Amino acid sequence: EVVMTQSPATLSVSPGQRATLSCRASQSIGNNLAWYQQRPGQAPRLLIYDASTRATGIPARFRGSGFGTEFTLTISSLQSEDFVVYSCQQYYTWPPGEGTFGQGTKLEIK
Amino acid sequence: EVQLVESGGIVLQPGGSLRLSCAASGFTFDNYAMHWVRQAPGKGLEWVCLITYDGGSTFYADSVKGRFTISRDNSRNSLYLQMNSLRTDDTAFYYCTNEKHKYFESWGQGTLVTVSS
Numbered sequence: 001e002v003v004m005t006q007s008p009a010t011l012s013v014s015p016g017q018r019a020t021l022s023c024r025a026s027q028s029i030g031n032n033l034a035w036y037q038q039r040p041g042q043a044p045r046l047l048i049y050d051a052s053t054r055a056t057g058i059p060a061r062f063r064g065s066g067f068g069t070e071f072t073l074t075i076s077s078l079q080s081e082d083f084v085v086y087s088c089q090q091y092y093t094w095p096p097g098e099g100t101f102g103q104g105t106k107l108e109i110k
Numbered sequence: 111e112v113q114l115v116e117s118g119g120i121v122l123q124p125g126g127s128l129r130l131s132c133a134a135s136g137f138t139f140d141n142y143a144m145h146w147v148r149q150a151p152g153k154g155l156e157w158v159c160l161i162t163y164d165g166g167s168t169f170y171a172d173s174v175k176g177r178f179t180i181s182r183d184n185s186r187n188s189l190y191l192q193m194n195s196l197r198t199d200d201t202a203f204y205y206c207t208n209e210k211h212k213y214f215e216s217w218g219q220g221t222l223v224t225v226s227s
Binding site: 034049055100101 | 210
């Protein structure tokens with residue numbers, strides 16, 4: 001079973017700066033990784049799929065990278081609405097199971 | 111515009127049963143596999159179950175296998191989750207989501223199920 005580990009659990013960054021969020025897989029998953037954003041009280045929103053492809057309508061300041069076991073979500077020029085929770089999902093193993101999602105990273109204002 | 115609207119969440123006691131519904135619109139429902147994903151308060155996302163586009167196959171997380179049943183009615187563009195033998199650790203927001211190439215393209219707002227004595 002693949003285990004997804006996100007770090008850090010909480011990241012403090014100033015508005016206008018860049019945030020770098022990490023997601024690590026316990027085994028190689030190729031580029032089978034997605035990132036989601038979740039605002040309080042709202043549904044998750046797909047940001048990135050196939051590790052680096054932005055979903056429809058996602059601003060260019062969101063960039064996904066990585067392959068294999070190490071993945072990064074970089075958010076440039078942070079805006080107030082970006083300070084929420086981000087989760088990664090691996091879809092290398094199918095059907096999904098216990099190790100589908102990381103535990104999330106909360107991005108907070110420094 | 112894609113819309114997924116969950117309903118049916120309530121407060122109930124351990125051992126109880128509940129059926130959640132998800133009404134879909136804005137996309138060709140019977141072209142998509144559908145999933146339920148849940149999130150306990152303050153916790154991460156947890157995949158629950160999956161049903162193929164035609165309802166022919168279903169898959170479950172070990173934590174709900176034998177207690178939950180996912181189904182769909184493509185004529186009504188609706189997804190369901192029958193939850194039996196509920197436990198306190200089933201307390202969560204339950205989201206329905208449509209699958210595109212194994213990632214989750216659109217999500218509903220969720221419905222809260224609280225299991226408490």
